[in-house]
Amino acid sequence: MTPPRISFEFFPPQTLDASFRLWETVQVLAPLKPGFVSVTYGAGGTTRKLTHEAVTTIGKNYGLNVAAHLTCVDATRAETMEIVNAYAEAGVTEIVALRGDAPKGAERFTPHADGFASSVELIEALAEDGRFTIRCGAYPEPHPDATDAFADVRWLKRKCDAGATSAITQFFFEADTFFRFRDACVKEGITAKIIPGILPIQSWDGTKRFAQRCGTQVPARLDEAFATARRDGREDLLAISHCTQLCDNLMAGGVEDLHFYTLNRPHLTRDVCHALGITPTPCLEKVA
Numbered sequence: 001m002t003p004p005r006i007s008f009e010f011f012p013p014q015t016l017d018a019s020f021r022l023w024e025t026v027q028v029l030a031p032l033k034p035g036f037v038s039v040t041y042g043a044g045g046t047t048r049k050l051t052h053e054a055v056t057t058i059g060k061n062y063g064l065n066v067a068a069h070l071t072c073v074d075a076t077r078a079e080t081m082e083i084v085n086a087y088a089e090a091g092v093t094e095i096v097a098l099r100g101d102a103p104k105g106a107e108r109f110t111p112h113a114d115g116f117a118s119s120v121e122l123i124e125a126l127a128e129d130g131r132f133t134i135r136c137g138a139y140p141e142p143h144p145d146a147t148d149a150f151a152d153v154r155w156l157k158r159k160c161d162a163g164a165t166s167a168i169t170q171f172f173f174e175a176d177t178f179f180r181f182r183d184a185c186v187k188e189g190i191t192a193k194i195i196p197g198i199l200p201i202q203s204w205d206g207t208k209r210f211a212q213r214c215g216t217q218v219p220a221r222l223d224e225a226f227a228t229a230r231r232d233g234r235e236d237l238l239a240i241s242h243c244t245q246l247c248d249n250l251m252a253g254g255v256e257d258l259h260f261y262t263l264n265r266p267h268l269t270r271d272v273c274h275a276l277g278i279t280p281t282p283c284l285e286k287v288a
């Protein structure tokens, strides 16, 4: 099987310690030559400046194609477009355009009175601006705000019609979950590329909590397997084999691109990539 095209998600560091961790993550994963990497935008827009710095620093020092995440949370349209301009001026050409979640303490996303009310509105503005390749989020299992089982497919069609040319999915545990969603998207007339978001499991308890918040189904077989692996001190081994198997199954079903949620911890992602036949090529980084 031909190795897949890969990409990685990082988050911006908020402490010196976290900066070193991000740097190590990029050092370990850049030699795998990802097609792009993306940098998240903190919940509630909390990492606006840090995201910008991480995006530009990674791009400058590693020559990687960096997609900046951007949300509609807690900002006017003018403020959001100011951020967009700053990205364009810094040479960024890709944006992952998202609605975002409610800020901490709030239950639901409420648009800023003068802000973009939805991801579709943000994507429309970016498409009109015309300087970026626009990626968006996608949900193989119902997003907590979805009104019915197919709401996410219909909404993704709206996002693609507005100008998104590819979508990255929320993580999931079973390849069939992705295939069912992909089939439903094709039926809805979506032609944009849908890239599975892959989460190598760094901590099973943390992953389960995160899955519950996102509406991701946790298979009982994995719960049992991780309980056994924990007893034997082999959680990392199980995480690598589960993730590699998931990627293999996706590739066997025609998937050519995989987007890894690295959580700024590179080793599981690196080991899975190696298992998939992606070998490092030396990276001539210009460390500032």
Ligand code: FAD
Pocket: 039, 040, 041, 042, 043, 044, 045, 069, 070, 071, 096, 097, 098, 099, 100, 101, 118, 119, 120, 136, 137, 138, 139, 143, 145, 146, 147, 151, 152, 153, 155, 156, 168, 169, 170, 197
């Ligand atoms: P949307 O797709 O716009 O909405 C999610 C679902 O809610 C839709 O599928 C639809 O079912 C329903 N919905 C929402 N609005 C409407 C509407 N007006 N009418 C009808 N249905 C609607 N969060 C961050 O804060 N920072 C990040 O950097 C970040 N990166 C992410 C990257 C990826 C790849 C993904 C999948 C998610 C990311 N998130 C991030 C989380 C994301 O912000 C949340 O999942 C948020 O709740 C939804 O954002 P969205 O743009 O994907 O939503």
